[in-house]
Amino acid sequence: YLKAGNEPKKENRSKKIVLGFSQLGAESDWRRANSQSIKNAALEAGIELIFLEADQKQDMQIHAIRSFITQGVDVIAFSPVVEGGWDEVLEEAKMAGIPVLLSDRAIKPDDNSLYATFIGSDFLEEGRRAARWLVEKKIAKKSVNVIELEGTIDSAPAIDRKKGFAEIIANYPQFQVIYSASGDFTEAGGQEIMKAALAIYGNQIHVVYAHNDDMALGAIKAIEEFGLRPGKDILIVSVDATAAAFKAMMAGKLNSTVECNPLLGPQLMQAVKSLMAGRQLPMRIITSEGVFSAETARQDYLHRRY
Numbered sequence: 096y097l098k099a100g101n102e103p104k105k106e107n108r109s110k111k112i113v114l115g116f117s118q119l120g121a122e123s124d125w126r127r128a129n130s131q132s133i134k135n136a137a138l139e140a141g142i143e144l145i146f147l148e149a150d151q152k153q154d155m156q157i158h159a160i161r162s163f164i165t166q167g168v169d170v171i172a173f174s175p176v177v178e179g180g181w182d183e184v185l186e187e188a189k190m191a192g193i194p195v196l197l198s199d200r201a202i203k204p205d206d207n208s209l210y211a212t213f214i215g216s217d218f219l220e221e222g223r224r225a226a227r228w229l230v231e232k233k234i235a236k237k238s239v240n241v242i243e244l245e246g247t248i249d250s251a252p253a254i255d256r257k258k259g260f261a262e263i264i265a266n267y268p269q270f271q272v273i274y275s276a277s278g279d280f281t282e283a284g285g286q287e288i289m290k291a292a293l294a295i296y297g298n299q300i301h302v303v304y305a306h307n308d309d310m311a312l313g314a315i316k317a318i319e320e321f322g323l324r325p326g327k328d329i330l331i332v333s334v335d336a337t338a339a340a341f342k343a344m345m346a347g348k349l350n351s352t353v354e355c356n357p358l359l360g361p362q363l364m365q366a367v368k369s370l371m372a373g374r375q376l377p378m379r380i381i382t383s384e385g386v387f388s389a390e391t392a393r394q395d396y397l398h399r400r401y
């Protein structure tokens with residue numbers, strides 16, 4: 096880490112590429128796996144990484160990006176906590192001639208000239224996958240009540256996972272989302288909203304759709320405390336496919352999880368190197384992902400790396 100005031104001049108630095116990475120926080124297992132992947136991949140690629148974490152706060156991320164500009168890093172990458180409000184600081188990076196890569200989450204307005212590429216998942220498709228799993232369950236009930244545990248307000252994955260899910264269930268009048276609130280992608284947040292939902296709707300709840308596994312795990316606790324059986328009385332589908340989610344599926348408490356791959360480090364370092372070598376990058380690099388369910392959790396778990 097470079098301390099303010101004694102930054103070495105660019106030409107005195109090692110010939111290594113210097114990458115400033117602003118991580119949005121450490122709110123979930125997904126995020127922790129993502130941070131580890133980025134650190135490992137930088138080491139492996141011989142890239143000097145300056146890694147700052149922001150506690151899910153946009154102002155802290157903006158501050159981090161500004162510090163990278165001041166230090167004169169070669170490349171900036173960041174995972175934007177919310178979609179909007181980045182234009183000013185990205186203009187500053189542009190003025191300084193430092194290319195910016197988006198990792199994991201997208202930004203809006205989508206001004207293509209403010210970043211070189213976006214490496215991440217298709218969150219809209221993840222929402223659709225969760226809904227498709229649900230409608231294919233053929234639940235023998237006339238009316239199925241769904242509780243939606245949303246991620247961080249205004250974040251790309253929360254917006255798109257909601258939209259994708261809604262798009263599919265709109266074709267199946269059997270399903271309605273009766274309650275929806277943000278749990279900020281944390282286990283504690285998921286537990287809290289689920290508790291609130293149970294207090295209002297009790298055993299009228301049939302399904303929980305959580306925008307990530309951590310919130311689903313929180314919901315599992317709330318459901319058990321309420322005296323119902325998660326995975327049986329209330330079906331639960333979530334997103335990420337972390338090791339903890341697999342354990343919950345093996346215990347029969349979680350029914351399905353849609354994969355969202357956090358191991359973006361190698362692709363990110365590849366993109367950084369290509370950029371520094373002057374190669375043109377595609378605007379969008381999508382990671383490939385699947386869906387897992389309780390039925391095959393035991394076999395699938397053998398291959399999990401996060």
Ligand code: GYE
Pocket residue numbers: 122123124125126199200252280306307308309334335355
């Ligand atoms: O699904 C969630 C994390 O941005 C895709 O953020 C990421 C999401 C991930 O907190 O667990």
